[in-house]
Amino acid sequence: MKAIKLNKIEKLKEALAPYDYFKRGLERLDPASLEESDRFYLKNFGIYGHKLTPERFILRIRIPGGRLRVEALRRVRDEAKRRGAKLVVTSRAQLELHGLLLKEAVAAARAVEEVGLTSWQTYTDNFRNIVTHPLDGLTEDCLIESYPLLMRMQALFLKQPDFVGRIPRKFNTAIVGSQEQLVSPFGNDLAFVLAKSGGEIGFNIYAGGKNTETARSLNLFVRPEEAVAMFEAVATLYRDEGPRESRSRARLFHMLERTGLESFRNAVLERFGAEASEEGELLVRKAAPRKETPLESGDVAVRYTTRFGETGPEMFDEIFDLCERHGIEEVRLGSDQNIYIPHLPPGTRFRYDSDRYAGIVTCVGSRYCIYSLMDTKKESALLALERCKRLDIGVGLSGCLKGCARHAFSDIGLVGIRTRLYADEVERGIRLYLGAEYTRGGRAGRLILYSVPMRCLNGMIDLIADLFERSGFKDFEHFAHRILNRYSEPALAFWLLLNFYGRYRIKKEEPLLLDGDVPEDEKSYFIARLEASDRPEEREIAEYLYCQEAFPFREAIIHLERACFGVSKGG
Numbered sequence: 059m060k061a062i063k064l065n066k067i068e069k070l071k072e073a074l075a076p077y078d079y080f081k082r083g084l085e086r087l088d089p090a091s092l093e094e095s096d097r098f099y100l101k102n103f104g105i106y107g108h109k110l111t112p113e114r115f116i117l118r119i120r121i122p123g124g125r126l127r128v129e130a131l132r133r134v135r136d137e138a139k140r141r142g143a144k145l146v147v148t149s150r151a152q153l154e155l156h157g158l159l160l161k162e163a164v165a166a167a168r169a170v171e172e173v174g175l176t177s178w179q180t181y182t183d184n185f186r187n188i189v190t191h192p193l194d195g196l197t198e199d200c201l202i203e204s205y206p207l208l209m210r211m212q213a214l215f216l217k218q219p220d221f222v223g224r225i226p227r228k229f230n231t232a233i234v235g236s237q238e239q240l241v242s243p244f245g246n247d248l249a250f251v252l253a254k255s256g257g258e259i260g261f262n263i264y265a266g267g268k269n270t271e272t273a274r275s276l277n278l279f280v281r282p283e284e285a286v287a288m289f290e291a292v293a294t295l296y297r298d299e300g301p302r303e304s305r306s307r308a309r310l311f312h313m314l315e316r317t318g319l320e321s322f323r324n325a326v327l328e329r330f331g332a333e334a335s336e337e338g339e340l341l342v343r344k345a346a347p348r349k350e351t352p353l354e355s356g357d358v359a360v361r362y363t364t365r366f367g368e369t370g371p372e373m374f375d376e377i378f379d380l381c382e383r384h385g386i387e388e389v390r391l392g393s394d395q396n397i398y399i400p401h402l403p404p405g406t407r408f409r410y411d412s413d414r415y416a417g418i419v420t421c422v423g424s425r426y427c428i429y430s431l432m433d434t435k436k437e438s439a440l441l442a443l444e445r446c447k448r449l450d451i452g453v454g455l456s457g458c459l460k461g462c463a464r465h466a467f468s469d470i471g472l473v474g475i476r477t478r479l480y481a482d483e484v485e486r487g488i489r490l491y492l493g494a495e496y497t498r499g500g501r502a503g504r505l506i507l508y509s510v511p512m513r514c515l516n517g518m519i520d521l522i523a524d525l526f527e528r529s530g531f532k533d534f535e536h537f538a539h540r541i542l543n544r545y546s547e548p549a550l551a552f553w554l555l556l557n558f559y560g561r562y563r564i565k566k567e568e569p570l571l572l573d574g575d576v577p578e579d580e581k582s583y584f585i586a587r588l589e590a591s592d593r594p595e596e597r598e599i600a601e602y603l604y605c606q607e608a609f610p611f612r613e614a615i616i617h618l619e620r621a622c623f624g625v626s627k628g629g
Contacts, residue, residue: 104177255338430457
């Protein structure tokens with residue numbers, strides 16, 4: 059058998075297991091003499107930093123299922139306050155303390171253990187925080203309470219020597235027993251999604267998802283009592299046989315590419331050790347963001363909206379006061395970066411929560427992440443989303459292609475870039491994704507426009523919302539399925555740019571709408587529409603479509619980009 063050439067991180071693990079590194083004691087570390095290997099090992103225990111500020115660290119705290127006792131939240135808040143750290147809610151329903159010295163991060167990690175929390179295995183090559191619906195077990199549409207199952211799943215790997223830092227790459231898991239979906243589970247490496255088969259309620263199994271790819275069906279259905287065994291089968295298979303040659307091709311997604319879906323399914327069933335039914339009928343549906351959610355108990359859960367994950371001391375003071383007055387012992391964190399307080403009376407209002415549109419998710423941005431190309435929280439606050447809010451259009455803004463804001467699982471997906479295409483100086487812009495069918499795992503969003511400058515983004519978002527509203531569809535995913543996803547990416551890019559040009563450059567009142575009857579020749583269809591126009595500017599654009607090139611619409615798209623976004627190269 060040919061020997062596997064391990065990447066450098068795998069060689070580190072072979073030389074010294076992360077669990078054994080921890081046993082040496084983190085307190086012994088000297089911040090002034092940390093090596094790169096130390097920084098890797100620290101990540102396994104939720105302590106990591108940025109190259110730009112190597113003396114400062116982040117502590118990521120695992121919050122399984124987003125369930126958090128008020129007593130534990132108070133302890134985390136106190137640790138942040140004592141050390142002057144920023145406290146952030148993540149897009150996996152966890153908490154992060156930002157701006158710590160190394161010894162402060164280690165001390166805070168020890169402190170949260172005293173209230174039943176841990177920072178173990180929240181970063182690098184580990185099974186990350188398992189997510190579910192933030193109101194799991196509380197609402198009428200919750201047919202299976204997932205929390206007991208995910209805690210048993212977590213017990214298989216948490217602080218277990220054979221699992222701590224020993225899998226090929228990070229691994230995200232979702233298990234959702236509720237019908238309403240606030241955040242799509244299909245962007246996870248492994249997803250257990252509510253389904254029905256043969257009269258029984260259980261889960262369909264999906265594998266190989268990530269922030270930019272939709273998990274694929276394994277054509278398997280498990281009953282609730284079988285879910286933990288199925289998780290263990292997939293987890294041990296990935297640990298034992300997952301790819302370890304290249305860091306960039308080590309996710310479960312790449313293992314499925316290498317082995318094939320059917321071979322992977324068979325290997326999982328062999329480890330599962332029992333018969334499993336074929337997939338059943340999915341029972342999930344989309345839920346629009348709402349401030350109050352009715353509970354089975356007759357009261358409501360109220361969403362406390364954070365500033366794109368950022369919090370402040372006044373927020374927690376208000377939350378603690380409300381919980382004390384109403385006898386609430388537990389709050390919930392959502393993957394939408396918000397805090398949910400159950401068992402409040404209807405009509406409860408907050409003084410200090412954010413008034414931002416809750417249908418937008420951002421990554422932590424350049425304030426907290428070296429990879430982000432923009433301050434996503436600041437830029438998100440500047441977006442004009444009034445029409446998106448009215449139409450329940452979800453937006454995801456990621457600061458880089460890692461996609462932590464799940465832009466490929468949003469109605470409108472945005473990824474930060476820097477560009478010099480349209481101005482003499484470098485300016486910030488975005489890549490635009492459309493067409494995600496995420497509630498039922500249909501497909502991830504497609505890259506439509508490679509570069510839209512930020513100064514034009516509000517106009518582009520409003521245009522997309524207007525085109526959706528004029529389509530007559532009530533849900534953007536249906537619009538994507540019935541219209542957008544029937545056309546090629548170049549055709550959609552041309553269509554958007556043509557309408558942007560018409561609205562903002564030549565002040566045309568009526569946009570060009572698409573329908574579900576896709577022409578066999580997309581270019582000829584647009585040429586015919588433009589040549590029939592009474593505007594010379596549009597007839598001129600038709601000339602660019604006649605160009606023959608390997609990339610369809612290329613010349614016309616370049617022409618429209620220049621016309622729309624005001625290219626200025628010193629002339």
